[in-house]
Amino acid sequence: MQIKITFLGAARNVTGSRYLIKANGFKFLVDCGLYQERALKYRDWTSFPFPPYDIDAVLLTHAHLDHCGYLPKLVKEGFNNPIYCTGATADITEVMLMDAAHLQMQDAENKKRRHDRDGRRGAHPELPLYTIEDAEACLKHLTPIPYKQTVKLSKGISFTFYDAGHVLGAAMIEVRVEQNGEERILLFSGDIGRQNKPILNDPTIFDTADYVLTESTYGDRSLDPPENMYQKLVDIVNSTVEAGGNIVIPSFALERYQDVLYYLSKALDAKKIKPIQVLLDSPMACDITKIFRRHADLFDEEMKGLLTQRKSPFSFSGLKCMTSIGDSKAINKLKEPSIILAGSGMCNGGRIKYHLISNITRPESTILFVGYQAVDTLGRQITDGAREVRILGQNYPVKAKIVKLNGFSSHADKDELLVWISSLKRPPRQVFVVHGEESAANTYADSIRKTKGWNVTVPNYLDEFELD
Numbered sequence: 476m477q478i479k480i481t482f483l484g485a486a487r488n489v490t491g492s493r494y495l496i497k498a499n500g501f502k503f504l505v506d507c508g509l510y511q512e513r514a515l516k517y518r519d520w521t522s523f524p525f526p527p528y529d530i531d532a533v534l535l536t537h538a539h540l541d542h543c544g545y546l547p548k549l550v551k552e553g554f555n556n557p558i559y560c561t562g563a564t565a566d567i568t569e570v571m572l573m574d575a576a577h578l579q580m581q582d583a584e585n586k587k588r589r590h591d592r593d594g595r596r597g598a599h600p601e602l603p604l605y606t607i608e609d610a611e612a613c614l615k616h617l618t619p620i621p622y623k624q625t626v627k628l629s630k631g632i633s634f635t636f637y638d639a640g641h642v643l644g645a646a647m648i649e650v651r652v653e654q655n656g657e658e659r660i661l662l663f664s665g666d667i668g669r670q671n672k673p674i675l676n677d678p679t680i681f682d683t684a685d686y687v688l689t690e691s692t693y694g695d696r697s698l699d700p701p702e703n704m705y706q707k708l709v710d711i712v713n714s715t716v717e718a719g720g721n722i723v724i725p726s727f728a729l730e731r732y733q734d735v736l737y738y739l740s741k742a743l744d745a746k747k748i749k750p751i752q753v754l755l756d757s758p759m760a761c762d763i764t765k766i767f768r769r770h771a772d773l774f775d776e777e778m779k780g781l782l783t784q785r786k787s788p789f790s791f792s793g794l795k796c797m798t799s800i801g802d803s804k805a806i807n808k809l810k811e812p813s814i815i816l817a818g819s820g821m822c823n824g825g826r827i828k829y830h831l832i833s834n835i836t837r838p839e840s841t842i843l844f845v846g847y848q849a850v851d852t853l854g855r856q857i858t859d860g861a862r863e864v865r866i867l868g869q870n871y872p873v874k875a876k877i878v879k880l881n882g883f884s885s886h887a888d889k890d891e892l893l894v895w896i897s898s899l900k901r902p903p904r905q906v907f908v909v910h911g912e913e914s915a916a917n918t919y920a921d922s923i924r925k926t927k928g929w930n931v932t933v934p935n936y937l938d939e940f941e942l943d
């Protein structure tokens with residue numbers, strides 16, 4: 476067999492997922508994501524290690540930017556072939572890429588203004604990686620394929636998407652390559668979801684694969700089970716409302732908002748919390764929630780049951796989408812306790828900053844963190860226990876209650892990862908552990924070796940392997 480794989484990202488780090496596969500004279504990428512770690516962002520600016528016009532297809536696992544965010548640049552540089560993904564991923568990718576392009580244009584402009592004022596030049600050009608026009612041009616290549624439908628890519632190469640249970644539309648990809656009457660199965664885990672997460676199905680498990688690429692984001696950590704989040708959220712809402720404060724939830728637009736809404740609507744329905752205003756202060760999250768409504772066929776059985784009883788978690792009394800800046804500003808004048816969800820999830824930009832300014836100095840309010848907080852972000856400073864924080868150029872003492880819940884994660888934890896890979900009935904020829912910080916990837920690789928005795932590799936950036 477002659478199959479080659481090159482690791483162009485998410486190799487001993489979390490972001491920038493890009494894997495290049497060459498077989499039967501055909502070249503394709505699995506994922507084409509942006510780098511988000513500060514120290515690795517330069518890789519988005521260096522040229523691709525191959526000409527993009529030479530790539531025959533891209534298979535996209537899901538719509539998070541660290542998996543799809545580099546696509547407009549690939550198209551801008553000459554890629555002109557299909558990008559296969561599920562229908563829901565295509566819809567969400569559109570929202571994500573347009574937003575990313577908009578932010579990059581804004582950042583480049585601000586940076587230029589700052590540099591002009593200070594009379595200096597930075598290490599990188601003050602240009603966006605891509606513009607809104609570039610993002611639009613890329614969207615034309617998205618080719619939706621339903622789960623479980625096998626597509627022939629080229630002679631002797633086919634692929635099938637399976638539900639990953641990570642975010643709406645997310646897929647694991649099984650690629651089959653045939654050469655001289657022999658077949659190899661390559662399994663790309665994409666990001667693996669959690670067991671018993673609301674709204675979505677559990678991740679698909681597989682009997683057999685010759686080569687597996689598995690993520691390892693939480694390869695060294697246990698997380699709270701998702702089902703514990705309900706009671707914790709109920710307690711936080713009740714105690715904060717009793718104190719007369721607001722619950723401010725910095726949140727990512729995709730999945731986290733919808734999960735929080737799911738639990739809130741369940742609590743309201745069961746009368747575990749009193750009727751309360753829930754304000755969704757993010758046009759992007761409102762758009763994505765609409766996409767959720769359009770793809771109800773992808774929901775798990777419990778969620779489908781709620782919809783047939785007309786109990787949609789995405790439209791309940793008290794829930795409001797705040798789209799204009801005027802709506803957003805009006806929130807701060809409200810007298811009644813409210814639940815406010817806004818982005819960005821790590822508080823380093825977006826409308827959340829204004830809600831933090833209005834609430835972080837109030838002991839009666841709660842700031843509830845439901846997502847990962849990277850180093851160097853305002854969210855990380857707050858969750859690390861800073862007594863005072865600087866927001867939009869001014870210092871504020873932290874007096875609000877700060878709560879962090881890790882059970883809202885969309886990623887499998889270390890035990891769930893091991894359960895997923897252990898479903899394989901015979902040892903794969905090789906397992907590649909990717910998409911994790913070095914220590915998480917190594918810890919997970921060791922636990923597979925120890926419990927299964929399988930051949931496991933933690934590849935480096937730009938490593939190339941022959942798959943025989």
Ligand SMILES: [Zn+2]
Pocket residue numbers: 537539641666
């Ligand atoms: Zn993801």
